Amino acid sequence: MTAEPNPHLLIAWAPEFIYVGNRFESNRALVCDAAGTVVEIVDTASLKDEKRINLPRRALLPGMVNAHSHAFQRVLRGKTEYRTANQRDSFWTWRELMYSAATRLGPEDIYDASRMAFLEMALSGITAVGEFHYLHHAPDGSPYDDPNVLAKEVIRAAGEVGLRIALLRVAYARSGFQTEPNPRQARFIESTPDRFLKHFELLARSVPGYARVSRALKLEESTPEACVPRDTAWIGIAPHSVRAVPLDYLKELIGYADQHDLKTHMHVAEQPAEVSACVEEYGRTPVALLQTEGLLSQRFTAVHAIHVTPKAIASFAQTGAMVCACPTTERNLGDGVVPADEYLKNQVALCLGTDSHTQIDFFEDARELEYHLRLQKLERAVLDDESQVSSFKSQGLAARLFDCATVNGARSIGAPGGALVSGKPADFFTVDLDDPSIAGATTEDLLPAIVFSSSRAAIREVVVAGKPIVSEGQHLLQEDVVERFSDLQRRLWH
Numbered sequence: 001m002t003a004e005p006n007p008h009l010l011i012a013w014a015p016e017f018i019y020v021g022n023r024f025e026s027n028r029a030l031v032c033d034a035a036g037t038v039v040e041i042v043d044t045a046s047l048k049d050e051k052r053i054n055l056p057r058r059a060l061l062p063g064m065v066n067a068h069s070h071a072f073q074r075v076l077r078g079k080t081e082y083r084t085a086n087q088r089d090s091f092w093t094w095r096e097l098m099y100s101a102a103t104r105l106g107p108e109d110i111y112d113a114s115r116m117a118f119l120e121m122a123l124s125g126i127t128a129v130g131e132f133h134y135l136h137h138a139p140d141g142s143p144y145d146d147p148n149v150l151a152k153e154v155i156r157a158a159g160e161v162g163l164r165i166a167l168l169r170v171a172y173a174r175s176g177f178q179t180e181p182n183p184r185q186a187r188f189i190e191s192t193p194d195r196f197l198k199h200f201e202l203l204a205r206s207v208p209g210y211a212r213v214s215r216a217l218k219l220e221e222s223t224p225e226a227c228v229p230r231d232t233a234w235i236g237i238a239p240h241s242v243r244a245v246p247l248d249y250l251k252e253l254i255g256y257a258d259q260h261d262l263k264t265h266m267h268v269a270e271q272p273a274e275v276s277a278c279v280e281e282y283g284r285t286p287v288a289l290l291q292t293e294g295l296l297s298q299r300f301t302a303v304h305a306i307h308v309t310p311k312a313i314a315s316f317a318q319t320g321a322m323v324c325a326c327p328t329t330e331r332n333l334g335d336g337v338v339p340a341d342e343y344l345k346n347q348v349a350l351c352l353g354t355d356s357h358t359q360i361d362f363f364e365d366a367r368e369l370e371y372h373l374r375l376q377k378l379e380r381a382v383l384d385d386e387s388q389v390s391s392f393k394s395q396g397l398a399a400r401l402f403d404c405a406t407v408n409g410a411r412s413i414g415a416p417g418g419a420l421v422s423g424k425p426a427d428f429f430t431v432d433l434d435d436p437s438i439a440g441a442t443t444e445d446l447l448p449a450i451v452f453s454s455s456r457a458a459i460r461e462v463v464v465a466g467k468p469i470v471s472e473g474q475h476l477l478q479e480d481v482v483e484r485f486s487d488l489q490r491r492l493w494h
């Protein structure tokens with residue numbers, strides 16, 4: 001005998017507009033099952049016994065996916081905005097300040113800083129994050145009893161806040177080509193690929209997404225409770241950069257990732273000095289090195305990829321590799337401008353990251369991708385797709401930027417969300433149509449209004465797997481997270 005499905009387990013979210021297939025539709029409801037999966041999007045008139053949640057004056061959009069984060073760097077906000085004595089400030093001087101904070105954080109501090117970063121992400125409509133995690137050891141470089149204790153604190157923080165997380169475990173072998181070891185990097189170093197992979201597999205056995213990872217890694221089965229929920233946390237591989245990981249090490253890691261079908265992220269061409277050091281060591285630019293050694297693939301995401309040649313852009317296009325731009329961080333660090341127009345012209349998919357968390361407002365990253373190019377080229381609508389002009393004149397550019405923040409991010413980190421379609425998780429957020437920053441928008445210009453002009457305060461509800469984590473603009477744990485983070489900052493910077 002088969003039991004009838006219980007209709008009361010279905011929930012229908014009924015806002016004023018839902019973003020489906022790159023446009024807003026009205027009189028529609030998002031129907032989800034009790035497991036938090038989208039069942040269908042239907043006309044509200046055809047709703048029957050579903051539990052209906054009305055969301056008047058709200059537009060509902062798929063949750064955004066932040067493909068590049070260093071959560072602990074949230075502690076640096078406001079602490080580095082000055083010129084250090086007698087020198088030109090740059091990424092490299094900022095990095096020394098960042099290291100001074102990184103060397104002082106214990107496991108509980110990492111948890112508190114990560115919760116703060118993830119909470120802000122949730123408040124900005126982000127429902128999944130790719131955490132590029134490189135703090136592994138105690139401050140003096142000695143391993144903790146559990147070599148993944150810090151990674152687990154980050155995963156725990158994401159779980160508490162309610163975000164999905166891809167823990168992209170970072171391999172870091174050295175300070176750089178012909179560069180003396182920097183004691184402030186001692187927490188990151190795993191000097192051989194064997195050591196890295198041993199720790200990686202230990203982590204694979206313990207993350208909640210073990211079931212998914214274990215199939216990829218062909219590890220033994222874990223305890224049943226460790227197997228669920230499998231799409232909440234999972235892992236990927238992140239060789240830090242060509243500067244920090246020498247070629248032999250890099251090849252072994254990427255070979256492993258290929259064999260096990262793991263997402264691979266790497267900082268690439270963020271700074272001109274990184275490119276010139278690579279040319280000095282290998283006679284090739286970072287992207288040429290990756291291309292000629294066969295290390296690029298559809299699972300590969302190059303983070304930043306700012307200082308690149310046309311040939312490098314063609315290499316990404318040929319291999320299906322993606323690029324993750326982090327505009328709010330790139331402008332803060334003076335990194336340069338991601339040539340997003342060239343990438344899009346060549347069909348290289350772009351996603352977005354909040355990276356150093358100098359600001360967490362994901363629409364700001366989306367709009368800066370375009371705005372940086374406007375300032376550089378002295379023209380407007382640089383990233384608009386001419387082929388789309390006739391069909392969605394006012395929405396084409398905004399939809400393109402929103403895709404970078406959603407579906408492309410999900411593809412980059414292997415997240416299950418990114419779009420509201422049946423079978424995918426009910427990960428979404430709402431915006432208040434009466435928020436002063438977007439008030440007066442029509443259905444046609446609502447998406448451009450949201451992407452280019454909305455304030456973070458317009459985001460009111462955030463739901464992951466059908467469960468609200470933010471309601472009326474407040475996260476359920478907000479007070480506790482902020483209080484503990486403020487305590488941490490007082491201790492860290494007194």
Ligand SMILES: [Zn+2]
Pocket residue numbers: 068070132267303355
């Ligand atoms: Zn980064």
